Amino acid sequence: MNYCKECLQPDTRPNTVFKKGVCPACNYFKKFKEVNWEERKGILFDLVEKYRNPSAQYDCIIGVSGGKDSLRQAIWIRDYLKLRPLLVSIQYPPHQLTNIGANNLSNLINRGFDVFQICPAPIVWKRLMKAGFKIFGNWAKSTELALFSGVPRLAIDLKIPLILWGENPGLQRGDLKTLGKTGFDGNNLRNMNTLSGGDFSWMLKSGFSEKDILPYKYPSKKEMLKNNIQIVYLGWFLGDWSLKNNGMISILNGLKVRDDSPSNTSDLFQTSALDEDWVVVNQLIKYLKFGFGKTTDYVNEMIRLGEISRDEAIKIVEKYDGKCSDKYIDEFCKYIEISRDEFWITVRKFSNTELFKIDRANNSISPKFKVGVGII
Ligand SMILES: [Zn+2]
Incomplete structure (x- = not known):
């Protein structure tokens, strides 16, 4: 485990490659000072111009969760770019959706946006979450597929070829396989670690039918090309795109945040993934x-x-990273119908023993590394 010399990104992040000890995101941010943001905005205006469609109801689609990034994007796209967006939300089942999430989605609607909600069948959703947790130690394996796939699928169905996403996961997070031809080209999003090239065999092997998994399937390259789908990352055009800034701007526009502390959530500002x-x-x-x-x-x-x-x-990371209140673990276990013991057996199975010391007798897991330094 090596840390970036400049930030605290370890090279354990999937799909990442450091250059001379520096992570891709730091290298990207370093170039920020040289960027001509007005020029970039010009590129964006030229790009979206050809998608303005006065004869259609909408010019573009934005995938939204109702959280901080989507609220900021939606307002900017409508009020600054003067596009007419259709917001698309993949809805969590009622047991998973938080009240804050529902209120934030209402806030978007109250601000004059049309929101299209896609609600995949809740029982399949829950069973897939359980299967993803057991097989990969990642309950969100299926739900993230649905969140990313539903948007281009609907874009194809409704013949709205322009999709606007916020963050470029290649540049801003270092998932290099997602990089496109330009800093804003999102058509390689399908290579994202989360989408992992569209391998659905684990779902089929777990007893789900082709019909069950349709909402989780990202459209094929061929389908995307045939329908001229263009995904654009707005983050490339906005010099102040960050977790914190998006949170602040969205709070000013009515976003409600989680009422909890970093020692329970590892979230410093309680503004991430508010919908569940x-x-x-x-x-x-x-x-x-x-x-x-x-x-x-x-x-x-x-x-x-x-x-x-x-x-x-380093001090902040040592204090809060990896923190998760038992309250959230218990609610999760109740939902997917497993005991807390079963939960920890699975979590221990997927814990990295090169990075963590696992003491089964005392049910404790402690890091073998020092933050910012590496294995000690
Ligand atoms: Zn870095």
Whole structure:
């Protein structure tokens, strides 16, 4: 495990390659000072111009969760780019959706947006979550597929070829396989670690039918090309795109945030994934697999923005990363119908023993690494 020399990104992040000890996201942010943002905005205006369609009801589609990034994007696209977006939300089942999530989606509707909700069948959804948790130690394996796939699928069905996403996971997170021809081209999103090239065999082997898994299937390259689908990352055009900024801008526009603390959620500002709570559980598992979680994502941005030093960030990560309240674990176990013991047996199975010492007798897991340094 090696850490980026400049931030606290370890090279355990999937699909990442460091250059001379520096992570891709730090290299990307370093070029920010040289960027001519007005020129980039010009590129964006030229690009979206050909998608303006006065004879249609909408010019573009935005995938939204009702969270901080989607609210900021929706307002910017409508009020600054003057496009008429259709917002598409893949809806969590009622047991999973939080009240805050429902209220934030209502906030978008109250702000004058049309929201199209896709609700995959809840029983299949829940069974897939359980299968993903047992097989990969990742309950969101299927749900993330649905979140990413539903949007282009609907774009094809409704013949709205322009899809706007926020963050470029290649540049801003370091998932290099997603990089397209340009900084804003999102047509390689299908290669994202989450979508993992569209392997559905685990679902079929777990007893789900082709029909069951349709909402989880990302459209093929051929379908995307045939329908001229263009995915554009807005993050490339916005110099101040960050977890924190998006949170602040969205709070000013009516976003409600989670009422909890970083020691229960590892989320420094309580603004991430507000539409459901079990992402906190998944962040804990991610931490035990790769040695970093949500807190690291936050502080890395803050280091790059010059808001905190790397040493200050180490203290914050040591204090909060990988933290997850039992409350969220218990709610999750209840939903997928497993005991807390079964939960920990699975989590231990997927914990990285090179990075963590697992003491089964005392049910404790402790890091073998020092944050910012590596294995000790
Ligand atoms: Zn870095």
